[in-house]
Amino acid sequence: MARRTSDSRNRQYTQVMPVPQTPSSSEVSEEEIEPTYQWKSHLYNLQQEAPNPKRIVCLFPTDNKPAHYGREFHGAIAREEADHLLTQGGEGSYLVRESQRAPGSFTLGLRLNHSTKNFRLYYDGKHYVAEKHFDSLHDLVADGLITLYVEAKAADYIKSMESEPIYEKHSRYATIRDKRISNGAVLPTSGSKQVPIQDQVDARTAVLDNAVTSASYEKAHNFKMHTFKGLNWCEYCGNFMWGLIAQGVRCTDCGLSTHKQCSKRVPLDCTPDRRLIKRVYGVDLTTLVKxxxxxxxxxxxxxxxxxxxRGLDIEGLYRVPGMQDDMDLCRQRFDKDGANAKISAKDFPDINVISGALKMYLRQLPIPLVPFEMYDRFMMAAKIQDPTERLEATHNAMNELYNIKPAHYHTLKHLINHLNRVVQQKNVNKMSAENVGIVFGPTLLREANDQTIMDNLYLLQYQKKVVEIMVENPDIIFEK
Structure with missing residues (x-):
């Protein structure tokens, strides 16, 4: 296996290396971005020093050898015999033996740092001893030797490596974030020309305070374990990400790559890349707007x-369902074209398709428009008997929503103002505040845990009441 060549051993990674291209940086020119990172080479050098795997071949026939093991399988030999073979084999040597006390259980033995290490070995279509799964036993051993060697030689260094981050000084993400804030919140456009937000907004968004932009929204990174190809350095601490697979984590929304332990120190400054966000429906709202x-x-x-x-005077608006096939087509257009999706009367003559597509979008939000952590606040407000106190409690809950999830607040405000205009036409569309509450209550307010049917029936009246209060008093509820 070509894990480390002599050329790669001799390359010096103490040099200043170029910043990786930032996917989400189309609104900031390359000249404006900090031009370099200072990568730290200590852990890379240790990985290069780690011994290569050396299989101890069994020279004798073995009974009941599993098909997924090769000549490194030595049968049910004693632990002492395995240790003797590995000691003779030297650093990096390995073998597999069957347990004498528990037939059917297998142990991987390998030699590292002048001692023998034993691990319970498993196979489920891939080889593993812990979380990492490998196609071949050779790769498992190679990765294990790297990991054990690096972590033994640099235990104290690894424990403290995130204490001296390069992130705040050199991070492309921090640089882009600061540029947005200091330059009047310039937003990305489809072309190369940078257009200030004031020139981008249309009649639908003009009612917003133009000082508020999605660039100011805090968003946690969506880190997932990731296998990196080639050589990679942590973008938080600047240290090498060692190992063959699952070397660290990568944000699926913006592409930021860090060690797992460093990811816990990264600020809430994720700037999602549209090329990584493949759709619109079913995507976290803050992720989508950013x-x-x-x-x-x-x-x-x-x-x-x-x-x-074309729909405020349609009887049963939001109550009458549209055709499912048409609503699915509408969803597909949003997923493909985003804000450029074509949904006019020419495309969808039935206005109920559009209202159905809106409700479908709300139902598919992974975090509902009234987030899970705010559910109890709004429900408790709805249960207050005194109308004035109930309105004040709902207003206070809305202010808290503004502070913790501004994307949800602004979207909810726009929706409620719209529903207020729907209710103003109730004489023709037959949609009173109560009817709107029945339709939108369970969609806007959902509990994280599933409830029984009886629980749902009990909670429905208060979910409905929350929406009624908002729709009837938008000026008060959303007053800052």
Whole structure:
């Protein structure tokens, strides 16, 4: 296996290396971004020093050898015999033996740092001893030798490596974030020309305070374990990410790559890349608005514009369902084209398709428009008997929502103002505040845990009441 060549051993990674291209940096020119990172080479050098795997071949026939093991399998030999073979084999040598006390259980023995180490070995289509799964036993051993060697030689260094980060000084993400804030929140456009946000907003977004932009929204990174190809350095601490697979974590929304332990120190400054966000429906709302450079949901904005153009006087608006095939097509257009999705009367003559697509979007949000952590606050407010106190409690809960999830707040505000205009036409569309509450209550307010049918029936009246209060008093509820 070509794990480490002599050329790669001799390369010096103490040099200043170019910043990797930032996917989400289209709004900031390359000249404006900090030009270099100072990568730290200590852990890379240790990986290069780690011994290569050397299989101890069994010279005798073995009974009941599993098909997924090769000549490194020595049968049910004693631990002492395995240790003797590995000691003779030297650093990096390995073998597999069957347990004499527990037939059917297998142990991987390998030699490192002048001692023998034994691990319970498993196979489920891939080889593993812990979380990492490998296609071949050779790769498992190679990765294990690297990991054990590096972590033994640099235990104290690894424990403290995130204490001297390069992130705040050199991070492309921090640089882009600061540029947005200091330069009047310039948002990404489809072309290369940078257009200030004031020139991008249209009639649907003009009502917003133009000082508020999605660039100011805090968002946690969505880190997942990741296998990196080639040589990679942590973008938080600047140290090498050692191992053959699952060397660290990568944010699936913006591409930031760090050690697992360093990811816990990264600030809430994720700037999602639209090329990584493959769809619109079913995507976290804050992720979506930051990826598209908007203040609130593009689906809600565009559907409301269409509904208010040709649907406010339609009887049963939001109550009468549209055809499922058409709603699915509408969803597909948003997923493919985003804010450019075509949903006009020419494309979807039935306005109930548009209202159905809006409700489908809300139902598929992984975090509902009223987030899980705010559910109890709004429900408790709805249970207050005194109307004045109930309104004040709902207003206070909305202010808290503004502070913790501004994307949800601005989207909810736009939706509620729209529903207020729907209710103003109740004489023709037959949609009172109560009817709107029945339709939207369970969609806007969902508990994290599933409830029984009886629980749902009990909670429905308060979910409905929350929406009623908002729809009847938007000026008070959303007053800052």
């Amino acid at each position: 990826a598209h450079g908007t203040t609130r949901s593009i689906v809600i904005d565009k559907c409301i514009e269409e509904l208010e153009t």
